[in-house]
Every structure is written in structure tokens, then in C-alpha cells.
Amino acid sequence: MSVRVDGLSLAYRKTRVLDKLDLSLDGGVHGLLGPNGAGKTTLVRVLATVLPPHEGTVRLLGNDVTNRRERTELRRRLGYLPQQLGYFPGFTVREFVEYMAWLKEVPAARVPAAVDDALERVDLTERADSRMRTLSGGMLRRAGIAQAIVNNPELLLLDEPTAGLDPEQRVGFRALLRALGQESTVVVSTHLVEDVASACSGVVLLDAGQVQWTGTADQLAAAGVDGVGDTPSERGYLALLRGARA
Amino acid sequence: MSTWHIDAQAAEAYADGRLDDPAAWSLEAHVEQCSDCALVVSSAADPLALAQLRELIDQRLRPRVRGFVWLTVTPALSTAWLAAVAGVVLGVLALDLLDSTSVPLLLLVAPLLPLLGLAIGCSAAVDRSAELMASTPMPALQVLLWRAAAVLVVSVPPLLLASLATGTGALRWLAPSAALVALALALATRLRVEAATGFAAALWVAVTLGPAAVAVPSPPGLRGGATPGWLVLTAVSLVLLALRQDRLDHWHNRTGAGR
Numbered sequence: 001m002s003v004r005v006d007g008l009s010l011a012y013r014k015t016r017v018l019d020k021l022d023l024s025l026d027g028g029v030h031g032l033l034g035p036n037g038a039g040k041t042t043l044v045r046v047l048a049t050v051l052p053p054h055e056g057t058v059r060l061l062g063n064d065v066t067n068r069r070e071r072t073e074l075r076r077r078l079g080y081l082p083q084q085l086g087y088f089p090g091f092t093v094r095e096f097v098e099y100m101a102w103l104k105e106v107p108a109a110r111v112p113a114a115v116d117d118a119l120e121r122v123d124l125t126e127r128a129d130s131r132m133r134t135l136s137g138g139m140l141r142r143a144g145i146a147q148a149i150v151n152n153p154e155l156l157l158l159d160e161p162t163a164g165l166d167p168e169q170r171v172g173f174r175a176l177l178r179a180l181g182q183e184s185t186v187v188v189s190t191h192l193v194e195d196v197a198s199a200c201s202g203v204v205l206l207d208a209g210q211v212q213w214t215g216t217a218d219q220l221a222a223a224g225v226d227g228v229g230d231t232p233s234e235r236g237y238l239a240l241l242r243g244a245r246a
Numbered sequence: 247m248s249t250w251h252i253d254a255q256a257a258e259a260y261a262d263g264r265l266d267d268p269a270a271w272s273l274e275a276h277v278e279q280c281s282d283c284a285l286v287v288s289s290a291a292d293p294l295a296l297a298q299l300r301e302l303i304d305q306r307l308r309p310r311v312r313g314f315v316w317l318t319v320t321p322a323l324s325t326a327w328l329a330a331v332a333g334v335v336l337g338v339l340a341l342d343l344l345d346s347t348s349v350p351l352l353l354l355v356a357p358l359l360p361l362l363g364l365a366i367g368c369s370a371a372v373d374r375s376a377e378l379m380a381s382t383p384m385p386a387l388q389v390l391l392w393r394a395a396a397v398l399v400v401s402v403p404p405l406l407l408a409s410l411a412t413g414t415g416a417l418r419w420l421a422p423s424a425a426l427v428a429l430a431l432a433l434a435t436r437l438r439v440e441a442a443t444g445f446a447a448a449l450w451v452a453v454t455l456g457p458a459a460v461a462v463p464s465p466p467g468l469r470g471g472a473t474p475g476w477l478v479l480t481a482v483s484l485v486l487l488a489l490r491q492d493r494l495d496h497w498h499n500r501t502g503a504g505r
Contacts, residue, residue, distance in 0.1 A: 048381040052496050068492050075383040086375035103382035147378070 002185035007056035017042045019209035029181035031196030032189040034206035040189040044159045048080040079153030085144040089133035100147035118146040137164035156186045174199035197233035212244035252283040257290035335404040342412045356419035363397030365443040386494040421476035428483035435490040
């Protein structure tokens, strides 16, 4: 099991954001859907080992995130794209991805090839020597994805990866997601139901800090046959969300 | 196995770039499988161009050792910070040279500069790559220490020069500087970096800046007897830091509950 979360709770001061959440995921691309404030980003940050859990156990790729040695081992095999990508504006795209490869302890001899490969996969090779500050929003997103995959992670966490991408890039990105899902476990948080419908094998519906529903993209589409919403997946999403809140 | 092989004429045409596309493609497909023909083609190529190509490949594949550079990538080494350090030191120096009767301003301000640099260098509010860095195997202690060192390397020399220029004993401010930075690092195992550095700065205000402001002629933190005290505080803080380094790991994300 790549992701195994039991009874995870987390609070910011007194606001409980995750409430005894249970989740098990293995292989493929999993879409994390939910309204704003559902706890998607917080969950992804816990999975990225950026936030320590307050309660419950989180085992990722067989490692307990509260154990320092296991956490370090896990981090070498992890890729993470935060919702807001932090970077040094003076770095070139290549330097940025190299820096992240170095932080992730990619062996020095492999770094140049790994960086080239990552940039190639997100279609950013031509801008490799541009400064980060000169990139458009969509390019920054792709640079962020490149750093996330530079260490060939077994667990890849992407928080809102399609924000800022135009429709053509979004279609290209979904193809990349499917390819990445072939060899690793990918968790994609998004509020765009159509991203999930076309690129994800599994769907996790999050609301009020808990997992309300899990299933396949097809099951999501089948869940709301005659409700409100413009596409089958949207109807399914809204019906499930309403059902969870009822 | 194909029975077709590449003749010298075709190889030469290919090397010169005279072969049309379909012919070039089938040649390329063939040399991938036939090492004899690959030799024929490469010997037809211009040796100079070939050497240049090898050089280029070597360059791209050569590992670039940048560990040191990467570790000191911190907002505290930005030109803005360097300019601020220079500005403060020059200002303090000018005031001290003009007025040599009261407590040297240099002594009061110097220990705060490295502390401020640490806060800037390690604060998640300033360093927006903190979120990414926190998800990597790089040990938090290593990052903090390197950054603290980078900050000290740029702020201490100008202060030393100013110290020489005004004839103020360097150890009198170096000892509290080290103690405050060490204390802030030790506190960062429990508090946010901003709060930890704030606490250390408050200590300095309490024992020196405050008394100096109300015209105490010799603030307790700067008396001759205080230096050993600062050195002890440095040592204790460093020991605490070493013992509690596990808890530095989430230094950017102390959410209150739990830890």
C-alpha cells in the first residue's frame, strides 16, 4: 500500500481541518476532489511530510512519517508540487530543477540527465535557461511539476497542478499524468471535476476534513444521473457531496 | 538481420549532410543495429566536429558540484540584505566616531544584525521555497546551520572593521552575537523561527538596549563580567540544539497543537 492513513486529525489552532481521516491508495492516478476548505491542501501537505500529523498514523511507501529515519527515506522517493510554488526568481529553470534534485539527494552524476528528462517531460526544454521570474503562470506550473518528478518519485503529490494552464496545456498535462500513473502513485488535488474525469483512475471525495466517498472516475460519473451539473462527472460530484452533507 | 550495408559514399554524404531525409533516416536506423556500419559512418565524419560534439556531451553529463552554493541560497544573501548590513554598519560607525562619550552604538546594534539575518534567512514568510525544502531529505539542522553561517560570514567582517575603527573590543559584541544566534536556533526546535529570534532579540533589549536607552552608563549585558555568561549561553544552546535536532524538522510548520 503506497498511502495508508488511519485516524488522521490536524488542527490549525482550534480549527480542526482534518478529522479522523482514513485513506488507502495504491498505484495509478488518484484525484482528490472537494470544495474549498475541505482540507485537500492540508492532507496533501501531511502526505508531503511538510506538516506533522497531530493524531493518527500516516504510512507512505511503508514508512511512518513520524519516525525521522523513515521520513528521510520516504522523502527521497517523494515528489511534491505545492499549491504556491516558492522559488528564487533569479534562478534559471534548469538551476531551479537542479537545486531540487540536489535537495532530494539525486546522485550528482545523474542530476544533469534527470533534469533534462524532467524538463523534456513537461515540455519546457526550450525555456531551460530562462530565469524563473520571466516565466508565465503556466510555465511556472510546469517548472513546478518538473522539480516534482526529477527524482522519479514513487509517490507524487500535486496540489492544484492545472491552475494557470490553458486548455491545450491541460490536455497535455493529463496525458503526462496518465503516463506518471503507470509507474507510481499519483495524488492530484483539484477542484476541476473534468481533470479527474479524464486523467484519474481513482477519485477521493473530501469534505469537512473527512473522506466522504472513494471510487473510480466512472463510478463518479454514474453517481448523479439526473441532478444539477453540466457534465456527468459534475452531476456525480454534486450528488455525492450533497449526499455526504445530508 | 539486414544484409544491406552502408557504403563509404553514402556515409560521406551523410556526414556532410547531403543525404536526403528518407535515406538519412534509413541509414540512422541501420547504424543503431550494425556496429560495423556505425564505424564506417563515424570515420567519415569530420574529426573536428566529432570532437566538439564529444566535448558538448561531456559538458552536459559532467556532474556539477554546487552543494555549497545551494546550501547558502537564502534570501539573507540578497543584495538588499547586504546593502542593509553595510548601511547600518556605516551609520553606526559615523555616530560612534562623532560621539565617543556614551556606550558605543556598535556594541548595542552589532549582536542584533546576525539575528535579524537568521530570521530573514530561515523565515518561511520570506523564503518561499521553504515549503518545497521541507519535503526533501535535506536535514533541517544542516540547512539552518549553513544559512546561519552564511549570514555570519557576511555580517561579521564589516562589524569587525567598524570595531577596529572605533577601538571597541570585538569580543564584547562577538560573544553576545554568538549567544543570541545559538539561543535562537535552540529555541527554533520548539518555536517558529520568527518567535525564536524575537525572543533572543528581546533578551538583548532587556539586558542592554533597554538599560542603555534609559541612560544606564554600563548596561549589564555589556559589562566585562558578562562575556563569560554569553559564552556559557552559547554552549548550553548548542548542546540543546544538538539534543533536540529531531524537532527542528518541521521548523516552518509549527501549527500549535500536537508538537
